[in-house]
Amino acid sequence: MGKIYFPENMVIYKFLLSSPQPSSYVTMAKETTNKRKASRAPSSKKKKVVKPPTPPSSPGASDDEVDSGSEVGDSDAASSSASGDEMKKFTDSNNKWLKMKGDTSGSDSDSDSEASISQIERDAMILDKEKEEEAKEFEQDLQRQRQDQTKIFHLPTQEELEEDEDRVVPPTEIRERVEEIIEVMQDFKRRREEGRSRSEYMDQLECDLSEYFGYLPELIGLFLKMFSPSEALEFLDASDKPRPLVIRTNTLKARRKDLAQALIKRGVNLDPLANWSKVGLKIYESTVPIGATPEYLSGHYMLQSAASMCPVMALEPQPGEKVLDMSSAPGGKTSYIAQLMKNQGIIVANDLKVERQKATVGNLHRLGVKNVITCCNDGKNFPKVMGNFDRVLLDAPCSGLGVISRDQSIKVQRTVKDIERTAHLQKELLLAGIDSLNAKSKTGGIMVYSTCSVSVQENEQVVQYILGKRDVKLLDTNLKHGKPGFQRYQERRFHPSMQLTRRFYPHTHNMDGFFVAKFQKLSNKERVPQGEEAEEEVSASDDDDDEGVQMDVEVSDSESDVEVSSEKKALRAKFMSGVVLPEDDESLDSDEEEAKEEAPPKKQRWEKIKKGKKKKQEKGKKEPKSKQVAGKPKGKEQGGGKKKEKK
Amino acid sequence: MRPLTEDEMRTMFQKLSTYIGKNIQHLLQNKTEAHAFRLLKDRVYYVSESLLKSAPNLPADTILSLGTCMGKFTKSKKFKLHITSLDVLNRYALYKVWVKPSSEMSFLYGNNIPKSGLGRITDGVPQYGGVIVLSMSDVPLGFGVAAQSTEVCKELEPTGNVVLHQGDIGEYLRNEDDVF
Numbered sequence: 001m002g003k004i005y006f007p008e009n010m011v012i013y014k015f016l017l018s019s020p021q022p023s024s025y026v027t028m029a030k031e032t033t034n035k036r037k038a039s040r041a042p043s044s045k046k047k048k049v050v051k052p053p054t055p056p057s058s059p060g061a062s063d064d065e066v067d068s069g070s071e072v073g074d075s076d077a078a079s080s081s082a083s084g085d086e087m088k089k090f091t092d093s094n095n096k097w098l099k100m101k102g103d104t105s106g107s108d109s110d111s112d113s114e115a116s117i118s119q120i121e122r123d124a125m126i127l128d129k130e131k132e133e134e135a136k137e138f139e140q141d142l143q144r145q146r147q148d149q150t151k152i153f154h155l156p157t158q159e160e161l162e163e164d165e166d167r168v169v170p171p172t173e174i175r176e177r178v179e180e181i182i183e184v185m186q187d188f189k190r191r192r193e194e195g196r197s198r199s200e201y202m203d204q205l206e207c208d209l210s211e212y213f214g215y216l217p218e219l220i221g222l223f224l225k226m227f228s229p230s231e232a233l234e235f236l237d238a239s240d241k242p243r244p245l246v247i248r249t250n251t252l253k254a255r256r257k258d259l260a261q262a263l264i265k266r267g268v269n270l271d272p273l274a275n276w277s278k279v280g281l282k283i284y285e286s287t288v289p290i291g292a293t294p295e296y297l298s299g300h301y302m303l304q305s306a307a308s309m310c311p312v313m314a315l316e317p318q319p320g321e322k323v324l325d326m327s328s329a330p331g332g333k334t335s336y337i338a339q340l341m342k343n344q345g346i347i348v349a350n351d352l353k354v355e356r357q358k359a360t361v362g363n364l365h366r367l368g369v370k371n372v373i374t375c376c377n378d379g380k381n382f383p384k385v386m387g388n389f390d391r392v393l394l395d396a397p398c399s400g401l402g403v404i405s406r407d408q409s410i411k412v413q414r415t416v417k418d419i420e421r422t423a424h425l426q427k428e429l430l431l432a433g434i435d436s437l438n439a440k441s442k443t444g445g446i447m448v449y450s451t452c453s454v455s456v457q458e459n460e461q462v463v464q465y466i467l468g469k470r471d472v473k474l475l476d477t478n479l480k481h482g483k484p485g486f487q488r489y490q491e492r493r494f495h496p497s498m499q500l501t502r503r504f505y506p507h508t509h510n511m512d513g514f515f516v517a518k519f520q521k522l523s524n525k526e527r528v529p530q531g532e533e534a535e536e537e538v539s540a541s542d543d544d545d546d547e548g549v550q551m552d553v554e555v556s557d558s559e560s561d562v563e564v565s566s567e568k569k570a571l572r573a574k575f576m577s578g579v580v581l582p583e584d585d586e587s588l589d590s591d592e593e594e595a596k597e598e599a600p601p602k603k604q605r606w607e608k609i610k611k612g613k614k615k616k617q618e619k620g621k622k623e624p625k626s627k628q629v630a631g632k633p634k635g636k637e638q639g640g641g642k643k644k645e646k647k
Numbered sequence: 648m649r650p651l652t653e654d655e656m657r658t659m660f661q662k663l664s665t666y667i668g669k670n671i672q673h674l675l676q677n678k679t680e681a682h683a684f685r686l687l688k689d690r691v692y693y694v695s696e697s698l699l700k701s702a703p704n705l706p707a708d709t710i711l712s713l714g715t716c717m718g719k720f721t722k723s724k725k726f727k728l729h730i731t732s733l734d735v736l737n738r739y740a741l742y743k744v745w746v747k748p749s750s751e752m753s754f755l756y757g758n759n760i761p762k763s764g765l766g767r768i769t770d771g772v773p774q775y776g777g778v779i780v781l782s783m784s785d786v787p788l789g790f791g792v793a794a795q796s797t798e799v800c801k802e803l804e805p806t807g808n809v810v811l812h813q814g815d816i817g818e819y820l821r822n823e824d825d826v827f
Contacts (some may be wrong), residue, residue, distance in 0.1 A: 185795045262784075294751060298786045299818035322701070346701050354711070358823065365731040366819050371696060373713040375705050386704040 003051060089096070093425040136498055152193050153180040155204060164209045174212045181205045205229060209236060214413045222416065225490060231507070236455075237403040240506035246273055247289060247301040248309060248332070250367045251339050253298035256281065262295055273306055275479055277313075279339075280306060299367040304332040306516040307402070307504055311395060311450035312336040314477040314502075314518045318443050319344040321390040326379045326433055329356030331363035333395060338369040347372045348386060350379060380428050383435040390444030392433045396426040398451040398458050402513020405506065423457045427465050434470050436570060439521040446518040447472070454505065456489045459515040464494050470526060472519040474500045479516060481509060648687045659684070659691060659717070659726045661788035663736075666728075666777035666790065667770055670739035684717070691717045692727075693735060729790065730814040733779075737787040742772040742781040744793070744810050751782055754789065763805040772797045778810055789815030 156164070156177075181201055184191045188198060206224060210217040213236045223232045244496035249256040256272075256279060263270060273280025281301070283290055290296065291303060311334050316324050319341045328334045328349035337347055349364070351357050354376050362372050377385050380392075399419045400410050430449055440444050449466075453457050462483070466472065474497040485501035487494050504514040651659065663671055674682065674693070681696040694702075694714035702713055715735060718728040726752065728736075746754055750764025766783050774796045780788045793800075794808040803809065 028650075292820060294755060294788065294816075295788065297755065298788065298821055299816075300786075318702040348701070348705070357711050361716075362819055362823050364815070365716060368734050370715050371695065371698065373702055373705065375709045376711060377706065377709050385709075386701070390737065542792055601813065 001385060008458075009228065013418045015161075053100050060209050079566060098240055108141075153202060155181070155184075155193055155196050156373055162543050168209075171212055174208050178205060178208045178212060178233065181208070182233060184227050186400075193619060195286060202229075203501055204586055209233070213240065213411070216415060218416050219411070219414060223243060223425065225632075226454065226486075234504060234507040235513075238505070238510075239513075242405055243305065243506070243512060244304045245512065246304060247281050247283060247290065248304045248336060249281065249298055249301050250335065252297070252343060252368050254295075259295060259300050261493070262300075263293070267291060274481070276479070277306070277309060282306075299368070302332055302363065304336070304366060305512055306393070307452065307512040309336060310479055310482070310487045310502070310504065310514060311393060311448050311516050312340065314450075314479055314516050315393050315446060315448040316478070317341050317345075321441075321444055322346045322348075322388070324382070324386075324389045324392045324433070324436060325350065326382065326392065326429060327351050327397060328374070328393045329353065329360050331360035333393060333407050334360065334372060335364055335367045335369050338364070338367075341371065343369065343371050345371055348389075351383075352376065352378055352577040374520075375393065377586060380432050382432040387436045388438040389436050390438060390441040391446045391448075392437055393448050393450075394429055395450045395452075395552050396422075396429055396458075398422050398426065398453040399453050399455065400578060401453040401505070402504075402515075403452045404513075408513070415639075418589045419453075419455055422453075423462060426451070426458055426462045430462060430466050434466065435522060437521045439471075441522045445521040446475070447521060448477075449517045449519070451515050454503070454513040456486060457491075459503070459517070460489065460494050460498055460501070461492070463498065463517050464492075465496075467495050471522045471524075473497065473518045473522060475501050475518045477518045478498050482506070482516070485515070485517070648685050648702065651684050651686050651691065654695075654724075655720065655726075656687065658720075658724065660675055662718075662726045662728060665775075665792070666736050666741065666779070667739040668741045670741070674735065682714075685713075686720075687713075689719045690714075690735065691719065693717050693732075713803075728790070728814060730816060730818045731815070733787050733823045735738045735789065736778050737781075738789060742769045742776050742778040742793065743785055744768050744780050745785075746780055746788065748783060751788065753813050754780060754812065757812055757815060757817060757821070758792070759794070760810040760814050761805065762800065762803045762807050762809050765800070765809045767794075768797055768800060768809070770797055772800075774799070780815070782809060785818075789813070795814075806812065 016148075029497055062291065071102060072530040102481065118398055123277055135145060157537040166545070171551075181204060185198075185201060185205075191596065192198075192201070206220045209224075210220040210231070215236075220232075220236075222264075223235060238592070249259050260270060260272075260281060261280075263286075268290070271284065272280050273282050296303075315323075315337065316342050317337050321341065323337055324344060325334045325337065325342070325347060329351040330347065334347060334349045341347070345370075349357075349360055349372050350361065357374055357376055364372050364374065377480075399414045399422050401414065401419075404410050430447075433449075434447050437445055437447055453459065463474070474495070477500065479502045482504050484501035487495075487496065487498050501517040503516065504511045504516075506513055648718055660671055662690065667674075677695075680777075681694070681801070682693055683699060685694050685699070685738050685778050690712075692714045693716075698713050704708065716729055716731040717735065718726055718732055719728055744760065745765045745766040747764050750760060760780065763819055769778075771776060772793045774793060776793050777790060777795075778793050779790050782788055788802065789812070791810040791813040795803060800809050
């Protein structure tokens with residue numbers, strides 16, 4: 001019997017030793033000792049013997065009395081405790097109302113102790129069982145997982161899909177299929193279905209994604225080319241969620257700390273934007289409209305997305321400079337520039353549309369910006385309108401593929417054709433912007449190009465085109481967050497310095513999709529497309545990375561034009577080539593000229609390129625001349641052909 | 648874009664002087680950089696010299712605004728101050744009125760300021776003198792004319808007007824199209 005009791009006894013003993021203060025158990029023990037100090041039976045379980053001879057009606061009072069009792073040797077006494085006989089007697093007389101503390105079941109003290117043992121055992125068994133079950137479940141899970149991983153997902157065939165056409169397929173089903181396909185794509189070798197090709201899976205994925213998210217299929221195709229399937233899914237998911245509302249403190253009028261306090265007083269819940277911005281505040285929720293508080297009206301802050309602060313930070317305008325913002329409406333970036341310039345120097349805020357510029361004028365006045373000339377010109381006219389800027393910012397019009405969460409209509413309205421069209425416009429604007437820069441500026445000569453699109457056509461390809469066209473190099477944007485630009489996209493390979501450009505994504509940065517590139521203009525020279533042009537065009541779509549680099553060196557060596565405008569260039573070309581070029585009259589436009597250079601038929605061009613690669617150093621002025629002559633008759637046609645090839 | 652004629656100058660200065668009095672000379676002899684007034688499509692702009700030098704490079708008909716817009720000449724050749732001039736006015740203002748937070752919003756919706764909303768007022772404001780209205784935390788909210796002189800204001804009943812509204816920063820939202 002003693003043995004049986006032993007474990008429980010031990011527990012109590014330990015408990016008493018470890019507990020410095022008299023707990024309820026201790027008081028119980030004390031009491032038993034007081035009652036029967038003399039008797040020393042080892043077996044004892046005093047626990048339930050709590051009750052003093054006092055009437056059951058006042059258990060609390062008795063506890064108190066006991067507390068005041070002797071403390072010496074309490075623990076010893078407790079461990080030795082009362083004899084079984086006494087206990088029995090005691091418990092018997094009281095067992096109707098006596099209960100072990102915490103014991104819910106026991107009524108009879110003997111059976112009670114036995115029950116508690118078996119209960120412990122039972123508990124242990126239950127625990128064991130649970131553990132076993134868990135282990136089993138875990139194993140089953142593993143197996144299931146293994147099965148899942150090796151299970152072959154059945155890709156619906158053409159016929160099955162046709163059958164499905166009649167019924168409405170629930171979105172959850174599509175989503176499931178999308179996820180299955182993505183899983184298969186990650187381990188295609190093992191998990192593909194016999195006889196189905198990767199492109200079949202991709203087609204189905206594209207089709208499902210466009211249906212599930214409501215995009216035009218060609219846009220989904222575009223994203224799938226840029227991202228891995230799982231990343232594309234993340235991107236599409238993130239594009240459906242709204243971005244947090246962000247405001248920028250206008251340091252011309254307020255400090256961020258004061259502004260935050262004032263807004264919190266009005267019941268706005270906000271936080272600093274991120275560690276890379278000293279002026280941004282993120283708004284979680286607000287009881288007042290953020291665009292109509294007295295602070296907003298008095299110009300202490302501007303509503304501006306996190307992404308659109310980045311290009312200005314990359315631009316780093318200095319006080320006293322002359323800066324051009326080529327597409328300024330509605331004035332968020334312009335006012336940020338003014339704020340960084342401390343209202344000194346000159347900013348020309350240009351935008352094509354008068355209606356949009358009205359908002360710019362309002363915002364700039366509200367924010368207390370005083371050094372801006374607001375105007376409405378076509379950005380493409382720019383070096384003619386005004387030039388010699390220290391810094392130029394071009395936030396180009398774009399397809400908006402990075403801001404789908406703001407404008408859902410982009411999903412169905414943009415087509416690949418649109419993207420090509422905007423890319424063309426962007427190239428024109430960027431050329432104009434670079435031409436309006438003063439390369440000799442002591443502090444600047446910086447051009448920043450940004451778009452709110454993620455497509456490569458509007459970003460890397462535009463930058464690549466400019467690198468080949470003007471004497472510029474890419475600079476680090478100093479934006480530590482953000483991912484480096486692509487250096488390869490499908491069959492295209494870009495200049496190695498393309499990694500200095502920055503991309504921002506909704507799914508990784510919780511910002512709008514954005515692209516920022518920063519150029520330094522090295523000289524006012526133009527890279528006139530001569531013999532090298534053809535070569536470079538090809539190298540862009542060639543696998544040869546080094547080609548681009550070599551090109552750079554070569555071009556800046558061989559060309560020494562100082563003209564800025566295309567007319568002058570044309571005149572100079574005439575002069576250089578002397579008698580040979582009577583056709584110049586018709587082509588004053590740089591585009592046409594370029595077309596002319598592209599003129600030799602494809603085969604011929606390839607041969608020349610090959611030749612060119614071999615004897616790059618020998619390249620003299622003769623070659624371009626002969627090319628021009630050769631190409632003359634077919635000029636325009638070939639130009640068209642080249643454009644196609646590029647895009 | 649052209650400089651103001653003598654007449655226009657006089658009309659405008661008359662208006663300005665109700666708010667900033669003789670401080671107009673500080674406007675004309677700005678210590679940091681020389682500034683001048685220019686007229687562009689009825690609007691008068693307060694422009695720094697460096698902007699003035701660059702502006703002619705741009706085609707005149709494409710310029711929408713430069714520097715700070717002070718106000719415009721109406722068809723009847725009167726001068727109307729715009730809210731965009733608030734920064735300049737506030738800097739040189741003679742008379743100021745501070746408005747209690749409770750009636751701040753009411754003023755920003757274009758209402759006059761009653762005595763009950765009056766927090767503080769500069770001493771010695773004459774009746775119909777131009778005042779700048781600020782919030783209790785010194786943020787400029789707009790401008791107007793004093794309906795009563797400071798002395799009379801003290802004995803005014805709570806509903807009586809202290810400042811008659813002329814312009815407030817709420818206009819940036821309310822009539823963006825008219826002002827710019």
